[in-house]
Amino acid sequence: MKRWIIHVDMDAFFAAVEQRDNPELRGKPVIVGGLGRRGVVSTASYEARKFGIHSAMPMAEARQLCPKGIFLAGDHSKYVKVSADIQSILADFSPAIEPLSLDEAFLDVSGMEWLYPKPQEIAVKIKRRIKKELGLVASAGVAPNKFLAKLASDYGKPDGLVVVEPGMEKEFLRDKSVGRLWGVGATTAELLCSAGINTIGQLAKADRAVFEKFFGSAAAAMRALVVGADDRPVVSTHVPKSMGNEITFEKDLVAKEEMEAYCLALSQKVGRRLRKADLIGRTVTVKIRLASFKTLSRSHTLDEATCLDEKIYEVAKSVVSGMELAQGVRLLGITVTNLKPWMPQISLFGESEDKRLRMLRAMDSLKDRFGETAITSCRLLGENKYT
Numbered sequence: 001m002k003r004w005i006i007h008v009d010m011d012a013f014f015a016a017v018e019q020r021d022n023p024e025l026r027g028k029p030v031i032v033g034g035l036g037r038r039g040v041v042s043t044a045s046y047e048a049r050k051f052g053i054h055s056a057m058p059m060a061e062a063r064q065l066c067p068k069g070i071f072l073a074g075d076h077s078k079y080v081k082v083s084a085d086i087q088s089i090l091a092d093f094s095p096a097i098e099p100l101s102l103d104e105a106f107l108d109v110s111g112m113e114w115l116y117p118k119p120q121e122i123a124v125k126i127k128r129r130i131k132k133e134l135g136l137v138a139s140a141g142v143a144p145n146k147f148l149a150k151l152a153s154d155y156g157k158p159d160g161l162v163v164v165e166p167g168m169e170k171e172f173l174r175d176k177s178v179g180r181l182w183g184v185g186a187t188t189a190e191l192l193c194s195a196g197i198n199t200i201g202q203l204a205k206a207d208r209a210v211f212e213k214f215f216g217s218a219a220a221a222m223r224a225l226v227v228g229a230d231d232r233p234v235v236s237t238h239v240p241k242s243m244g245n246e247i248t249f250e251k252d253l254v255a256k257e258e259m260e261a262y263c264l265a266l267s268q269k270v271g272r273r274l275r276k277a278d279l280i281g282r283t284v285t286v287k288i289r290l291a292s293f294k295t296l297s298r299s300h301t302l303d304e305a306t307c308l309d310e311k312i313y314e315v316a317k318s319v320v321s322g323m324e325l326a327q328g329v330r331l332l333g334i335t336v337t338n339l340k341p342w343m344p345q346i347s348l349f350g351e352s353e354d355k356r357l358r359m360l361r362a363m364d365s366l367k368d369r370f371g372e373t374a375i376t377s378c379r380l381l382g383e384n385k386y387t
C-alpha cells in the first residue's frame, strides 16, 4: 500500500489566535512570548516577521527590532483549547494522528483512495474546516513520509499546500539547506557548509566516508534521509472516547457506606488509568444496576477536566447519594468521558492540584512497582475487597 502522510502546521499559531480574538490586533506586528527580562519569542505574526523577529529570539532583541510591536504574554490555556479543536477536526479524517506540539500534527492517510483519490483533497478539506470553524490558517504538506511532509508544510507557508509526489523526493530536496535534515543541528550544518556541502542535494552525492565522518552511527539513516527515504510510522495518540471501570457484586449492596467505598475504589482505578494515558476528562457518569436489573445512569459535567481521583469521587458520591437504591445494587460503574490529552508542560490546574497530581503520579509508580495494594487510602485500609 502506498503511504501518504499529511503534516498540518498552523501559521503563527499563538499570534493568529490573538489576532482572531482581538480584531484591533489584525494587520499589526504581534509578538507572543515571555515578557520577563529573559523572555523569548514564542510566536511572531507575519507582520512582525517582516522586522526580522522569529521564534526563540530573546524578547529584548525583538523589542529593539520593532519598538511599535504589540507584545503579549499570551494565554496558554486558550491555545490548549484551540489545539484540542484542531485535533478533533483532524480526527474526522484519520484515526492515526501524532501531535508534535499544540500547533502541528502528522496524519497517516494511507489507504483512503477509495474516499479521496488524491491525498491533497484531504489536506484541502482540513485547511478549509480549520479556516471556517476556527477562523485560523493552517499550512499542510503531503508526502510519502513524515520527513518530507514536514518540510513540505513549511515550504508553502503561509496558507500553503505542498505535495511531494512519490518519485519527486530527490528533486524536492535538492536545493534545501542541509540544516533542514532531521538530526542536523546548527553545529553540524556549519561544519558541512565549511566542507562545501550546503544543500541536501550536494550531501546526497557525497560518498559513504563523508557520512561516517559527519554522522557516525547515524550515517546509514542519514544516507536514506537525504534521498527522501523515511519509514518512521505515525505514532498515534488518538484520544479514546471514554475511560471507565465497573464492579458486579456477589451480593447486592444496600449500605450507603459500602457504596461510597466502592465509588472511591473505582474512582481511583479510573483516575489512575487516565493519568497513565495522559488524559483528563470533564464528564463523570455513574451507572448502577439495581437488584431488579433496572439500569440507571447519571452524569455530571465538571467546569474543568480532571484526572484526580478525589474529583471523580466527589462527583460519583454526590450522584449516588441522590439515587433511590433501597432495593439493592448489583453493579456499580464509573466512567469519565469528554476526554482530552493532558499536556505535561502546561499546568491546567491550580498550584495545589498540580501538587496533588504529582503525588498521585508518585503513588501510581509505586503501585506499578510493588503491586496494587502497596498504597491504599485510609478510607479503604483493611478493606482490600474494594481494590
Ligand SMILES: [Mg+2]
Pocket: 009, 010, 011, 012, 013, 103, 104
Ligand atoms: Mg506552526
